[in-house]
Amino acid sequence: MPSLTQYTGQALLYAAFAAAIGTLASWPEHAQLPAGSAQIKLAFNHSGARVEDCRRLTAQELSKLPSNKRKPNDCSRERVPIAIQLMIDGNLLYEAVLQPSGLSSDGQAKTYQKFTVPAGRHVILARLRDSKRAEGFDYESKFEGELSSRQNLAIDFKAEQGGFLFR
Amino acid sequence: MHFLRIPLRTGFDAGERFLALAFPANANPLLNLGALGFFFYWIVTVSGIYVYVFFDTGVTQAFASIEYMTNEQWYAAGLMRSLHRYGSDALVFVMLLHILREFSRDRYRGVRWFSWVTGVPVLLFIYIAGISGYWLVWDSLAQYVAIVSTEWLDHLPFFGQPLARNFLSPETLESRFFTLMIFMHIAVPLIALVGLWLHLQRVSKPRINPPRELAIGTALALLALSAIYPATSQGAADLAKVPGSIGLDWFYLGAYPLLETLPGPVTWSTAVTLLIIMAAIPWLPPMKRQRAAVVDLANCNGCARCMNDCPYSAITMQIRSDGRPFEGEAVVDPDLCVACGICAGACPTSTPFRRLSDLVPGIDLPDRSIAAIRADVEDEGARITGPARIMIFGCINAGVAMACRSDNVGVVSLNCAGQLPPSFIDYVISQKLADGVIIAGCSENSCHNRFGARWTADRLASERDPHLRTRVPRERHMAVWAGRLGASMLRREIYKLSARLAALGPFKPKSPVSGVMAAEEKSDA
Numbered sequence: 001m002p003s004l005t006q007y008t009g010q011a012l013l014y015a016a017f018a019a020a021i022g023t024l025a026s027w028p029e030h031a032q033l034p035a036g037s038a039q040i041k042l043a044f045n046h047s048g049a050r051v052e053d054c055r056r057l058t059a060q061e062l063s064k065l066p067s068n069k070r071k072p073n074d075c076s077r078e079r080v081p082i083a084i085q086l087m088i089d090g091n092l093l094y095e096a097v098l099q100p101s102g103l104s105s106d107g108q109a110k111t112y113q114k115f116t117v118p119a120g121r122h123v124i125l126a127r128l129r130d131s132k133r134a135e136g137f138d139y140e141s142k143f144e145g146e147l148s149s150r151q152n153l154a155i156d157f158k159a160e161q162g163g164f165l166f167r
Numbered sequence: 168m169h170f171l172r173i174p175l176r177t178g179f180d181a182g183e184r185f186l187a188l189a190f191p192a193n194a195n196p197l198l199n200l201g202a203l204g205f206f207f208y209w210i211v212t213v214s215g216i217y218v219y220v221f222f223d224t225g226v227t228q229a230f231a232s233i234e235y236m237t238n239e240q241w242y243a244a245g246l247m248r249s250l251h252r253y254g255s256d257a258l259v260f261v262m263l264l265h266i267l268r269e270f271s272r273d274r275y276r277g278v279r280w281f282s283w284v285t286g287v288p289v290l291l292f293i294y295i296a297g298i299s300g301y302w303l304v305w306d307s308l309a310q311y312v313a314i315v316s317t318e319w320l321d322h323l324p325f326f327g328q329p330l331a332r333n334f335l336s337p338e339t340l341e342s343r344f345f346t347l348m349i350f351m352h353i354a355v356p357l358i359a360l361v362g363l364w365l366h367l368q369r370v371s372k373p374r375i376n377p378p379r380e381l382a383i384g385t386a387l388a389l390l391a392l393s394a395i396y397p398a399t400s401q402g403a404a405d406l407a408k409v410p411g412s413i414g415l416d417w418f419y420l421g422a423y424p425l426l427e428t429l430p431g432p433v434t435w436s437t438a439v440t441l442l443i444i445m446a447a448i449p450w451l452p453p454m455k456r457q458r459a460a461v462v463d464l465a466n467c468n469g470c471a472r473c474m475n476d477c478p479y480s481a482i483t484m485q486i487r488s489d490g491r492p493f494e495g496e497a498v499v500d501p502d503l504c505v506a507c508g509i510c511a512g513a514c515p516t517s518t519p520f521r522r523l524s525d526l527v528p529g530i531d532l533p534d535r536s537i538a539a540i541r542a543d544v545e546d547e548g549a550r551i552t553g554p555a556r557i558m559i560f561g562c563i564n565a566g567v568a569m570a571c572r573s574d575n576v577g578v579v580s581l582n583c584a585g586q587l588p589p590s591f592i593d594y595v596i597s598q599k600l601a602d603g604v605i606i607a608g609c610s611e612n613s614c615h616n617r618f619g620a621r622w623t624a625d626r627l628a629s630e631r632d633p634h635l636r637t638r639v640p641r642e643r644h645m646a647v648w649a650g651r652l653g654a655s656m657l658r659r660e661i662y663k664l665s666a667r668l669a670a671l672g673p674f675k676p677k678s679p680v681s682g683v684m685a686a687e688e689k690s691d692a
Contacts, residue, residue, distance in 0.1 A: 011382060017385070021418075025252065030423075031413075033409045038409075039409045043329060045327075144360075149407050152408055154335045154339075
């Protein structure tokens with residue numbers, strides 16, 4: 001039978017155990033962003049144009065194919081890379097050429113980038129090229145506004161919705 | 168690895184001795200880490216089931232339902248939520264200590280590799296389960312955990328589109344994600360339970376429940392913590408904002424600031440390397456093992472005591488193969504035997520009094536045989552002198568006995584205290600090889616071979632076969648469960664026994680003619 005001193009010792013040790021659990025369960029705190037900063041996240045998946053244009057098969061060519069494989073167009077699988085450029089207040093923030101995914105380079109090109117910028121008023125220009133052209137861009141959008149501290153400005157791209165989406 | 172094990176072991180030994188000041192030997196928390204892990208697992212399971220009743224999956228519903236539990240039903244669901252969280256923290260805490268302690272005691276190599284290796288995925292599953300639980304709250308901590316986790320996973324080339332895109336902005340988040348997470352949060356702990364079952368497959372008589380007083384104490388401590396400092400959410404998640412200062416649960420999320428800042432290839436290669444090292448550690452380097460115990464059928468009567476006492480389930484009883492009229496015979500699986508010698512200590516034929524035939528017990532260790540122990544006893548007995556000669560049978564894992572060897576103290580090493588057949592105490596005293604005997608083993612309830620100290624104490628107390636004969640004077644022997652840090656404790660006990668033996672004078676066996684011996688022999692029978 002433990003003595004009163006031992007019971008007291010046990011109580012103190014249980015309290016220390018609980019205190020250690022309770023403390024490390026939420027302390028010390030961690031801050032992801034420095035104070036007075038905002039975050040810009042650029043993330044999208046997008047397929048570039050085909051490297052070769054689709055060719056319409058002739059009736060003669062179609063007749064040679066098995067009936068279950070008679071697609072009117074013959075398209076190459078390979079896609080062009082996507083060129084992306086992000087400028088902030090006239091300065092280049094990010095520029096890349098995103099390769100299409102897949103063994104045959106026929107998948108979507110993708111990117112997921114995070115940038116920490118000072119909170120405040122900014123002009124952000126996003127440009128993207130997904131065609132076979134060598135220079136210039138097919139899409140361009142501008143965001144002009146105030147980024148508050150800890151704000152997360154997401155820049156998505158959806159061609160069917162007209163291009164860049166600032167959210 | 169020795170250089171890592173020694174300081175760790177010293178630390179754990181010191182910790183055990185410190186906790187022994189307050190806790191009874193059987194309820195010392197450091198000696199019950201595995202059982203405590205199981206206990207916390209059940210606390211988390213029961214509290215989780217309760218919380219699940221009130222939990223709602225959905226982008227806005229998840230946070231709202233947890234807020235309801237915490238604020239409206241704080242006395243029940245809120246308390247259960249806190250218990251769920253703190254119980255899972257306590258589970259990780261004791262699990263990590265359990266791993267370190269087993270490592271420090273070199274209980275992960277040799278035949279024990281299986282328990283170690285099967286424990287590695289359990290550790291992983293417990294972490295996955297805990298981390299997935301944090302997502303479900305959908306507060307700013309959940310947002311942080313979800314984003315950092317998915318960004319980290321996105322470094323793998325498996326995913327068609329980045330998982331982290333799901334958390335790009337409020338518009339991209341879908342409720343079905345929560346359904347997936349709740350499924351994970353329930354399925355993964357169940358897989359961990361299967362892993363735990365596997366983990367114990369090669370452990371004989373595993374202790375999966377802590378002593379009642381320890382269970383009550385830890386449960387009350389967690390309950391009190393839950394009531395005084397309830398777990399709360401850290402503000403609803405808002406993907407349009409980066410979470411500010413967040414209170415991280417360092418038990419589960421300690422690595423997250425590193426995942427967030429270091430390049431993905433670095434963190435992934437580090438994590439995979441650590442995991443591989445952890446799984447391969449039993450062979451880095453492999454344990455140099457003594458040869459396994461061997462059965463001598465000519466001396467085995469199939470009593471099964473060796474099988475009952477083996478802590479590693481290395482012995483089974485099979486049908487007699489030599490035609491002798493016994494029920495069975497012991498068979499040793501060399502892959503499971505660690506050569507602790509507890510089986511030889513249990514064998515009724517391991518008696519040093521045998522002179523007419525060679526001392527070959529029914530089961531014995533080739534590298535530390537009972538005959539060799541008897542030879543050492545006789546050599547040490549011939550060496551020691553003085554009015555109070557003491558023979559110490561010292562377990563090599565406790566490792567303190569040899570330091571006490573002197574002119575009047577002889578030391579004989581055993582692979583484990585349980586290797587000593589009680590008849591050796593009788594032999595030493597009755598043959599006047601020493602005036603008294605000490606068995607020095609690992610600290611109480613901390614036997615390197617799990618049951619060696621316990622079986623020895625039971626045998627000496629005539630509660631387990633083979634018994635110590637009643638004719639052996641109890642005042643002339645003692646067991647000292649001192650452990651590695653117990654040199655001073657052992658010296659103190661040697662001093663006390665020396666004083667007692669000096670007062671008692673030389674041992675004088677009782678004459679069989681007096682009839683006392685006959686009566687005692689009858690009670691022995």
